[in-house]
Amino acid sequence: MSQSLFHSRPMRIAVIGAGPAGFYTAEELLKGPVEARVDLFDRLFAPYGLVRYGVAPDHPKTKLVTSRFDRVAGDERVRFLGGIEIGQDIRVEQLRTAYDAIVVTTGAETSRMLNIPGEDLPHCHHAIDFVSWYNGHPEYTDRRFDLSGDTAVIIGNGNVAIDLARILAKPTDTLAPTDIARHALDALGKSQVQNIIVLGRRGPAQASFTRAELMELQDLAWIDPAELDLNEESRVELDKDTQGQKIFTLFEGFPSIPPQGRNITFRWLRSPVEIIENGVRVALNTLHGDAGDQKVLGTEQREEIPCGLVLKSIGYFGQALPGLPFDENLGIIPNHEGRVEGHPGVYVAGWIKRGPSGLIGHNKRCAVDTVSAIWKDLEDLVHAETTKQRPLDLSGAISWADWQGIAEREAAQGFKVTRYP
Numbered sequence: 001m002s003q004s005l006f007h008s009r010p011m012r013i014a015v016i017g018a019g020p021a022g023f024y025t026a027e028e029l030l031k032g033p034v035e036a037r038v039d040l041f042d043r044l045f046a047p048y049g050l051v052r053y054g055v056a057p058d059h060p061k062t063k064l065v066t067s068r069f070d071r072v073a074g075d076e077r078v079r080f081l082g083g084i085e086i087g088q089d090i091r092v093e094q095l096r097t098a099y100d101a102i103v104v105t106t107g108a109e110t111s112r113m114l115n116i117p118g119e120d121l122p123h124c125h126h127a128i129d130f131v132s133w134y135n136g137h138p139e140y141t142d143r144r145f146d147l148s149g150d151t152a153v154i155i156g157n158g159n160v161a162i163d164l165a166r167i168l169a170k171p172t173d174t175l176a177p178t179d180i181a182r183h184a185l186d187a188l189g190k191s192q193v194q195n196i197i198v199l200g201r202r203g204p205a206q207a208s209f210t211r212a213e214l215m216e217l218q219d220l221a222w223i224d225p226a227e228l229d230l231n232e233e234s235r236v237e238l239d240k241d242t243q244g245q246k247i248f249t250l251f252e253g254f255p256s257i258p259p260q261g262r263n264i265t266f267r268w269l270r271s272p273v274e275i276i277e278n279g280v281r282v283a284l285n286t287l288h289g290d291a292g293d294q295k296v297l298g299t300e301q302r303e304e305i306p307c308g309l310v311l312k313s314i315g316y317f318g319q320a321l322p323g324l325p326f327d328e329n330l331g332i333i334p335n336h337e338g339r340v341e342g343h344p345g346v347y348v349a350g351w352i353k354r355g356p357s358g359l360i361g362h363n364k365r366c367a368v369d370t371v372s373a374i375w376k377d378l379e380d381l382v383h384a385e386t387t388k389q390r391p392l393d394l395s396g397a398i399s400w401a402d403w404q405g406i407a408e409r410e411a412a413q414g415f416k417v418t419r420y421p
């Protein structure tokens, strides 16, 4: 058999996960050297993955990318199949009998653990739980977060930590016009949290925040100037890092006392060592090593920060897909340039391929790279073709037309549908 098979019938490709990486992959597949039919599976009834359930509700511009995704799904060569969980409802092995190639784009749906005592206490949560809750993810609508204390601690110095801090601090009347889940808006409206403390294990020169995100905290954040003392190596790092300098300048511009009302502050060189009842115990750290390669060194000094809520924002983590290998350390499906190791015809793109970093648009490049690997493998894929005609029972799937009906309902009512049917 040769590539010419795809001149007599289109190539069939299953994309697992209708988030950004899934849509970018489908879009790219439509531009290939052979005619493609793409089935885009998602276990949820709604498409868009991280754009719908990860991007903060007060960032509507970031969500505009869905109109591009809608154009992809509206193409007659693409079929959205919502409400089908690959690995549960259909096994990967079954999919392989029906498709010429499979691309896994399931993202990173869990979180890293701190692996410290007390992590399972009821006031300690993963960032992704809180994010999914306020974004109306159907599996998180029943979560409860105790917002009755006056202080919340957020662990981690990435943009997700900033999202959490901002959502906790913003007046709810500014969130009301967004697509934030109603249950979250109600709970945040009653929140007693006044002080939000963002903890970094390294220093302000090593924070992973981006400038635009920090700028949004202008009226909410303050910093004790003592927190901005830098060691010599960090000064050298900043001298070589224009972005880092801009961020540091923003920190320096924040007031040194809390603004009225809900406020956000930063404390650095602190690692949580135990989640305790009504708080978190941290070790004070120093940095050691050369500029650009400084590591955290814990000291014996401890500090207790009383709080009613701890949110761990230390990075997302991928989930294994039954039937495929999984790297337990990195939280990714092991792959070589998008080709899943030991599974010819199976590919990955997005965070499950390269780990949970980068903005939504970075998944475009990642998807393009994976799809170009598919085109390079075309001959082998065709040779692997034997029994790929067996139909799967997809009768229970939620179609694109179904989704459009849900989207219309959401537009009319002004907030997200969290349960379907």
Ligand code: NAP
Pocket (backbone or CB within 6 Å): 113, 114, 155, 156, 157, 158, 159, 160, 161, 163, 200, 201, 202, 206, 207, 208, 210, 213, 271, 272, 313, 314, 315, 316, 356, 357, 358, 359
């Ligand atoms: P991230 O940027 O990788 O930040 C993770 C943070 O967790 C780092 O500060 C890291 O510190 C810290 N950390 C890791 N393990 C820790 C531990 N054991 N104890 C204490 N701290 C620990 O991840 P993220 O915030 O989840 O964001 C993921 C990606 O999405 C990023 O690329 C981000 O820019 C993007 N994002 C963008 C936006 C936006 O543009 N608005 C919003 C949300 C997310 P070290 O640096 O010391 O390792």
